[in-house]
Amino acid sequence: MLQICLREKEKQRSWYRDSGCSRHMTGEKSMFLTLTMKEGGNVKFGGNQAGKIIGTGTIGNSSISINKGWLVDGLRHNLLSIS
Numbered sequence: 001m002l003q004i005c006l007r008e009k010e011k012q013r014s015w016y017r018d019s020g021c022s023r024h025m026t027g028e029k030s031m032f033l034t035l036t037m038k039e040g041g042n043v044k045f046g047g048n049q050a051g052k053i054i055g056t057g058t059i060g061n062s063s064i065s066i067n068k069g070w071l072v073d074g075l076r077h078n079l080l081s082i083s
Contacts, residue, residue, distance in 0.1 A: 015078045015080045018079045021081040023069070023081050024068065025078070026069065027074055027077075028078070029055070029071055032059055033065060036055060036056055040053075051073060051074060052074075054073045055071035056068065056069065056071070057069060
């Protein structure tokens with residue numbers, strides 16, 4: 001699995017490329033350049049696990065951005081959707 005890394009305030013967060021992922025998503029609110037909080041919506045993961053979508057927006061930093069990202073409550077990994 002290939003990893004893509006974004007740097008933010010001396011922390012390195014890895015992104016996992018996932019061909020089964022429907023959207024780009026993270027559980028880290030601080031990674032969003034723009035964020036609109038929302039209520040409702042769920043995302044399903046393998047193993048019958050689910051996460052609550054709590055926001056949408058642009059993820060990134062001063063050198064790279066990812067549009068249409070989801071903020072998922074409790075998600076511990078950053079997932080980059082690839083088709």
